[in-house]
Amino acid sequence: MTVIDPAAPVAPTGMSARMPVLGGANVPAVRFTGDAGAYWRLLIRGAMRLAITLGIYRFWLATDIRRYLWSHTEVRGDSLEYTGTATELLIGFLIAIAVIIPINLAFFVAALSLGSFGEAVSVLAFPLLAFLGQYAVYRARRYRLTRTVLRGVRFYQDGSAWHYAVCAVFWWMMIALTVGLAYPFAKSRLERFKMRHTHYGTLPGRFEGSGVRLLLRGLPMWILTVGPLLFAAVFAIVTVDWTLMVEAVMREGGDFASRIESVAPGFYAAIVVAIVAAIVSVAMAVVLFPVFQAMVMRWWISGLRFGELSVRSHLRTGQIYGAYARFLLYGLLFLIGALVLAAAGAAALYLFAGSLSQSELTEIVWAGAGILFYVIVMLGFSTIYQATVKLSLWRYGAESCELQGLAALDQVKAAGAPSSAVGEGLADALNVGGF
């Protein structure tokens, strides 16, 4: 038996970065140790299995992805551990469909019984599903947190998912009503709710990001993207006489265009302005999206607190641009490759199908080939997105963290219990991902 000298460094040779010196500002407190190649392999193998199982494999792939990301993320030398299993996700999904099938059936039947009841139900269906979706998002977060273990202590989340869903639906409506201006406040309120109910063992979490600060930082971007649309709307209201316009539209007979031209000469100018504004707005949104994403992420990470532990993020916008650039490049290469293969496949199929006498069989073969192509392309893009954008967000987000008050992590007592995966299942069935 080897007797360990208490004075000797514990870290074995070759693991020099294992124990960063406390207070040493140069050693990153959070590290990502994964390598892109292994992650690509994991994703590609998963995508192939997804294809042949028509998606059933997604529970296993999601678990593999989380295990990989968690275990390759180190906080001060100790890696996170994801303890969830694919079976839990599968069971959560089965429970979720048991809940959703009756709801969907009820909507279907109610929509058939016309009249005011049917109308009321179809009007209610969307908010109800949105509400259920937000409920699922909160429950799914609870599942993931209680399956996250660091240094033998798990994270957990309490708080009512119904309460969260009410708040979330309210804030999303506010965002819609204010054309996005309420987003910073919604984000800070909802994050506050989530983090207030988040714990690492006995260490309570909280969120200190300020909505006003996010608004001030994001305002220039909001003006650049939403501004052109508002300008076009104001321009249309000012230049076109709408009362005359409505009359002209209501009046029967004559050429529609000339009728409008006669009462509202500014109408076509307004349409041109609206089209230009829409183009500018979309272009701005595309160009600025990485900036926006980096800004929100920096703000979000910098607002996280666990007891005395505080985080600051130094995420660089260029890193996010780089991730999207790689996504576009790989996506383009993949698409070219897929099209070349598809053309070759189509030529082969054409020769083969030409020998088939039954036209209906040919039709089915072509349709099947079309579906196959579509599935391959969609899976390919999703894989490339996961391996470039998603991985970069995780890696750069983690590596950008500067932690203050790390000592708070040393004496945390274990608390909390694992929760069920129903939320994950609901989120899956309702198509509301979210992290």
Next chain:
Amino acid sequence: MASGAGIFFDGMTSTRHDVAVEAAPDALRVRSADGTLLAEWPYAELRAGSAPGGVLRLIRNGNPVLARLEVRDPELIAAIDHLADTLDQSGRTERRNRKKVVAWSFAATVSLVLVAIFGVPALVERLAPLIPMSVEHRLGLAVEAQVRAMLDTGDRGGQPFECGLADAEKPGRAALDKIISLLEGTAGLPIPLKVVAVRRTEANAIALPGGHIYVFQGLIAKAETADELAGVIAHEIGHVAHRDGTRSVLQAAGLSFLFGMLLGDFTGGGLVVIAAKTVVESAYAREVEAGADLYGVHLVSKAGGDGRALGSMLERIAGTIEPGIKILLDHPQTQQRIAAINAAAGPPQGKALLEPAEWAALKRICG
């Protein structure tokens, strides 16, 4: 006996314990720096948690707390792996389990696809007759509102969507009503028909659940005789009599449910879902169309018209049909259908269903 350094978390607090790990033959022992025994884990209860490469993260099964022992010394890892049979360091067990998962999921997929192709139509076949007419009527109203919104693109230069409303179009409407009452009287359907001519340029007609039939302006323009138009309407009446609209709604619901369940997409809006549904539906739409053809031919003949007219109408519009909207001419094998129609139709009776003046009025039903 192999031994070495490790890091131990007792699961009670987050404190990191630098420990000495002894891989003794009977159990794995964890001692603190001062020699205190912190944990003694039997090999049979060991499991490896997910960890980065080069790290063995040991967990004791059934432990009420999340105690973890991390070992990084490759020799010590090999020694522990050798002693603990349950430990799957090579990943062989995991790979075998995963293969099983993939194989059974694949089998489930195949069986669900087979259910979609054979099971759903068979089920719908049994279910459709059980649906009361009152439900079909409501279904028809709901579907009609949607179909009308889809077809009525609004670009008609101020004219209403429905033909036969203006005074000049009334005689055309009367002629259409004559054909319909003739056919309806002969058919003896359980629900009343609601046939309208609408302003759409395609040579087409659709039957919805609940006895709604839309005859497109383009079809009336293409028809050369009243019997040809009657043939198409009789084909659509065939769909009504066979309750094909209700069936297709049931089928669509069943298929989006099946594929939606697999793909985790319950709204059924996913492109794969739609594409898969289209393939499966078009595979059995053929039989449905053949059934409606046969019904239409017999109905027109019984009403005193020429059953073959449906065939000549099909032949004329076959080349011009636009893909996209599914209806009368869903499929390419027009020649087969025409042959079947001609075989089923008796000899022409030589008596037109409408007087020439009535037919001329009907041709002008949309102005």
